[in-house]
Structures are given as C-alpha cells and as structure tokens.
Amino acid sequence: MTERLAPPAQRPWLCLWGGAAASLLSVGGRFDVPLAAWVAPLLLLRFLRHTRPLVALPAVFAVTVVSAAVWMAELAVPITWLTFLGDVAFGVAYGLPYAADRLLGPRAGTLGRVLLFPAAAMSVEFLLGTYGPFGTAYGMRAASQHANTALLQITALTGPYVIAFVIGAGATVGNLVWERGPHRPAPRWAAVYATAVALIVAGGQLRTMSTDTSGDTVKVAGVNPSQAAIDAETAVHGASRLAVTDPRRVDRADVRRAMRPLLDDLFRQTARAAAAGARIVVWSENAARVADEDHRAYLRQASAAADAHNVYLLVADLTYLPDAPHGRDETHLFGPDGGKLWDYEKARPIPGLEIYTPGDGRVPVVDTPYG
Numbered sequence: 001m002t003e004r005l006a007p008p009a010q011r012p013w014l015c016l017w018g019g020a021a022a023s024l025l026s027v028g029g030r031f032d033v034p035l036a037a038w039v040a041p042l043l044l045l046r047f048l049r050h051t052r053p054l055v056a057l058p059a060v061f062a063v064t065v066v067s068a069a070v071w072m073a074e075l076a077v078p079i080t081w082l083t084f085l086g087d088v089a090f091g092v093a094y095g096l097p098y099a100a101d102r103l104l105g106p107r108a109g110t111l112g113r114v115l116l117f118p119a120a121a122m123s124v125e126f127l128l129g130t131y132g133p134f135g136t137a138y139g140m141r142a143a144s145q146h147a148n149t150a151l152l153q154i155t156a157l158t159g160p161y162v163i164a165f166v167i168g169a170g171a172t173v174g175n176l177v178w179e180r181g182p183h184r185p186a187p188r189w190a191a192v193y194a195t196a197v198a199l200i201v202a203g204g205q206l207r208t209m210s211t212d213t214s215g216d217t218v219k220v221a222g223v224n225p226s227q228a229a230i231d232a233e234t235a236v237h238g239a240s241r242l243a244v245t246d247p248r249r250v251d252r253a254d255v256r257r258a259m260r261p262l263l264d265d266l267f268r269q270t271a272r273a274a275a276a277g278a279r280i281v282v283w284s285e286n287a288a289r290v291a292d293e294d295h296r297a298y299l300r301q302a303s304a305a306a307d308a309h310n311v312y313l314l315v316a317d318l319t320y321l322p323d324a325p326h327g328r329d330e331t332h333l334f335g336p337d338g339g340k341l342w343d344y345e346k347a348r349p350i351p352g353l354e355i356y357t358p359g360d361g362r363v364p365v366v367d368t369p370y371g
Helices: 013-022 033-047 055-073 081-107 110-133 162-180 186-211 229-236 252-276 292-309
Strands: 220-223 278-284 288-291 311-320 327-333 340-345
Touching: 013 055, 033 055, 033 081, 033 110, 033 162, 081 110, 110 162, 110 229, 162 186, 220 252, 229 252, 229 340, 252 278, 252 288, 252 292, 278 292, 288 292, 292 311, 292 327
Parallel strands: 220 278, 278 311, 288 311
Antiparallel strands: 311 327, 327 340
C-alpha cells in the first residue's frame, strides 16, 4: 500500500483562495472565464480533503454564498431581505456537493469518491433548475461554457445538467491524480475521463459539421433595448431597470415619459431586423415598459409593425397597473398580417423581485410556415 503524504500546511489555503477566485469568475455573469468553472471545484475539493471539516466546510460554503452574491450584483438585483435569503439558500445548495464529498467520500471507495461529487452537483442543478424560483438563471455550469459549442452539443440529449457532471468528474479525477500520481488506479481513471470528454467533444464537433443548414431555414432576430435607450430610461427613473420592476414603487408619470423613447428604439430595431431578412422577431423579457392606459396603443403599434414588415413579431412588456397586482409581465405575438395570435403572462414570477399574479402556465402554440 502506497503511503500518501499530506501536502504542506499552507497549500490547502492557497487552493481555497485560488478556488474562490475561480468560482467568482464562473457564476454565469458578464465576467465569466470558461476555464475557471473547471478550476474552481478542482481547487476547492483539494482544500476540503486536506483540511478539518469544521474549518473547511464553512469556508467553502462562504465561497458558494459569495459567488451567488456576485451573480446577483452583476445582474443589479435589488437587495431585499428576500433576495438576501435567496442568495444564502443558493449558496448553501451549491455547497452541498462539497459537503457530500468531504463527509461521505472517504467511506465510498475510489469509485464512489470519483462519482459522488459530480452526481451531487448535477442533482443540485437539476432540482434547483426545475423547482427553484430562479429556474435555470443561476448555477448552470453549461452557461459558463457557452463558447464551447462542440462540448454543449451533448445537452441536446441530456439537458444542460450533464455539464455539471462532466466538470465535477474532472475535479474528482484531477484530485485522484493529484493525490496518487502515477500509482493505480489514478492513471486508469484519468484515461477513462479523458476518453469520455474527447468523445463528447468530437461527437459534438461532428454534429455541428454535419448539420445541414442549406435547406429550409428561417432567420430569427432577438431585440433588446439599446444601451442608449436604457440610459435614457434610467435618467428618467433615477434607477436601473431591475430596480423599477416593482410597479408599486414607480411614478406612473415617469413610466409614461420613459416609454416613448424606449418604444421608438425597439420598433426601430425591429424594422432593421426585418430589413436584414428576419421573418421572426422576438423582444427580450420586459423590453417595453408601458402604463396600463397606453397599453392598447402600444399593441396597435406592434400590430402595425408586424403587418408593415411582414414578420411574426413577439413583443414583451412590463405593464404598470394602477391597482393590485400593479403589474403584468407578458408577451404578445402578432402575425405577418398584423393579427394578434396570443397573449401570455409569466407563470413563475421570481419571489422577492416580481409581485405579479402568475399566469396560467399554458404555453400557446401557433402554426406558422416555419413550424
């Protein structure tokens, strides 16, 4: 039996700080570094496995909680007691796979030690993505790998959660090699893992190369408010877009003042997309901000734009109401003849951020020449 030497005393703490830095760069925000999502669990597991649980677990939970807070800060989420509790809950949830590895891993054997952490990480992502109030907005490791289209092709078969397993397995196999070096079974596990990742990437690359895009296709455009329009809106409200999602705290006169430049920008972009060949144009959630008394006129303008440009136009708005529930988060689809094809209200408002009455959750379906 080969004796394993403990690392020098300072090295686990270097792993903690390195893992923390990498974690903050892989939260699904604006400043993500794809490689950081792979490095963070590798280093944090190294720290955990060579530090007493009573010290290591609080430290790692602190990293996961702060990572969730960084994500919220990057999105400019208003800090309320509910969003604060949500931040802590997310952080604790994403720290649980580390706790499982530290507390259960030593008794699980080599196979269990390799698979326990990635399986737990994937399970947490699935449960929070399916049942959590934010859905898949936070914590999906697949989002951090958005530039690696070959790797992400596997999500067509498995959903995005498998990427958490692949990254987590890289961390456990990497730690096995780190701890045992060339001694068995580390090289064998490393070879199996490298082969699996190579097959996933190669298969994904073949899929992208073999996909025939020369047949019947349709050009689709996504429209967001421009930065200039957002800046103008912010100047009117004196606050960011997310800070004015609670209709109870917004001056309706300000909503009406900010509305016209914003709509002009969105419809100008819609016209530009149609001129570039788009046959379906989709606005981002809450792209338009409209007072209830202006809502019909806004929909008439959307209908006219769809008709004039011969496109399917999905407009999205936050409509401010004078009475409870004070707001609606909704979309409206117009056909190329200007006819309205659906109205849809958001079915799962985010607790602490959106006070709207949920819609019925029935996803509308419309037959078009494109599907």
